Amino acid sequence: MKRIISIALLSALILIMIAGCSSNDAKQSSTTEPPSSVASATPAAEPEKDNGTPNPASFSGEISFMTPWPHLQAQLEEVVKAFNKTYPNVKVNLAFGGEADLTNLVTNGIAPELFLTGTPLSNINFINDGIYADLTPYLAKDPDLSDKFPDTNKALDTYDQKMYGLPFDTMTLFPIYYNKKILDQYGYTEFPELKTLGDIDAFFKKFWIVKDGNQEMTGQLPHIIYNSMTAFTTFAYANGADDKTFWNAETKTVNFSDPKVVEALEWMVRFKRENIDDARMQKMNASFPEGTDAFINDKQAMGLLLPASAKYYLSKNPDLQLGVASMPEDALYISGQSVMLVGPSKNKDLGWEFMKWLTSTEEGTTSFAQNLGFIPALKDNSYVASLTDPLEKQAVELSSKAKKVQFIIPVDISAEFDKLFGDVMAGKMEPKAFLDHMTQYTQNLINEAK
Structure with a gap:
């Protein structure tokens, strides 16, 4: 059965863009391990220096870089080739897996030097147990390095005023891509400015049209934006919440029950109940040609998407007239993936060199951006400055407006959240009861982890 929205159609593509952003994805198992030679790798005893700067060619040894992207192995190999143009004597082995795999490798004494994740601080045990290395001694040797990243991105890697990773990429979740032709049909010559949750409600529901008992037109489903946590965060933020609403790092306390959050979730439930009928949606989706969806068939006015998703839609229907608009600025927040230095690995100093090159140099960032x-x-960075596609440029420019960051609580609550969020949207559990439960459930995990 086709899913209600285009998420299923785009799942493989979106995984490329946001594979690390779901803690469920990050914890999927993989049998791929770093080569055993990693354990015996050794750096050069003393790198030669050129004008006080270490000569990259004098570094030698072997490291392992672990990501959740086996489907991107060929592209990652191109990044490694670019690295070896500067560091010709450092061999980088690729490994693939999530947090569970990292734990197994650490336990067996064959930890990779570097691990890429979209939820860098969601497991406090990784910090307490030293699986993620404290970068303080490394940053002390490169005092200007942290200033190369925006504060919003650095906040995603900071716990107790210490950085445990370097920001890899950045994204604002999510721009609104809209079909200009459909908006024109409904009397809109331009996309209106949205400032509040009330504005979102008034505008979004105009495009949920039923004719003769059938779904005629759709818009964005508020309860599903990539996943339930992303949707929940987006509208809680739109209603005035921010990362500190949910998590106070100083007192180590959790709060999902703030009135702004309760009100936002109640709105999400009400919007679905009043506008979205699952059976009608299933019937409409079943009427489309195989491999297509409402957006491709000019039956979805707008959606909160990633730039790659918009490109995919255009590849399927070049006649789409797409525009880009912003959610209320309060709803814009920065997320992204990070590269972590693994504490128990054998060759952390070489790992640090690759980590710096990948995240903070023009060569490294351009290589991974292009590949x-x-x-x-x-x-x-020059890659952003070189963008020519107008839709992509507009989407990237929205990032400069985002002043909030994705909230990260240092325990994994994804399974409990997703299970009960589904009950809330189905009317089986009241929003306030759910949020009170998540507050207590999460606080208990935090207390146990201390």
Whole structure:
């Protein structure tokens, strides 16, 4: 059965852009391990220096870089080739897996030097147990390095005022891509400015049209934006919440029950109940040609999407007239993936060299941006400046408006959240009861982890 929205159609593509952003994805198992030679790798005893700067060619040894992207192995190999133009004597082995795999490798004494994740601080045990290395001694040797990243991105890697990773990419979740032809049909010559949750409600529901008992037109489903946590965060933020609403890092306390959050979730439930009928949606989706969806068939006025999704739609229907608009600025927040230095690995100093090159140099960020399609977190990087596609440029420019960051609580609550969020949207559990439960459930995990 086709899913209600285009998420299923885009799942493989979106995985490329946001594979690390779901903690469920990050914890999927993989049998791929770093080569055993990683354990015996050794750096050069003392790198030669050129004008006080270590000569990259004098570094030698072997490291392993672990990501959740086996489907991107060929692209990652191109990034490694670019690295070896500067560091010709450092061999980088690729490994693939999530947090569970990293734990197994650490336990067996064959930890990779570097691990890429979209949820860098969602497991406090990785910090307490030293699986993620404290970068303080490394940053002390490169005092200007942290200034190369925006504060919003650095906040995603900071716990107790210490950085445990370097920002890899940046994204604002999510621009609104809209079909200009459909908006024109409904009397809109331009996309209106949205400032509040009330504005979102009034505008979004105009495009949920039923004719003769059948779904005629759709818009964005508020309860599904990539996943339930992303949707929940987006509208809670639109209603005035921010990362500190949910998590106070100083007192180590959790709060999902703030009135702004309760009101936002109640709105999400009400919007679905009043506008979205699952059976009608299933019937409409079943009427489309195989491999297509409402957006491709001019039956969806707008959606909160990633730039790659918009490109995919245009590849399927070049006649789409797409525009880009912004959610209320309160709803814009920065997320992204990070590269973590693994504490128990054998060759951390070499790992640090690759980590710096990948995230904070023009060579490194341009290489992964061109090969993988991610927008670098590095300030003023040339890749962003070189973008020519107007839709992509507009989407990237929205990032400069985002003043909030994705909230990260240092325990994994994804399974409990997703299970009960579904009950809330189905009317089986009241929003306030759910949020009170998540507050207590999460606080218990935090207390147990201390």
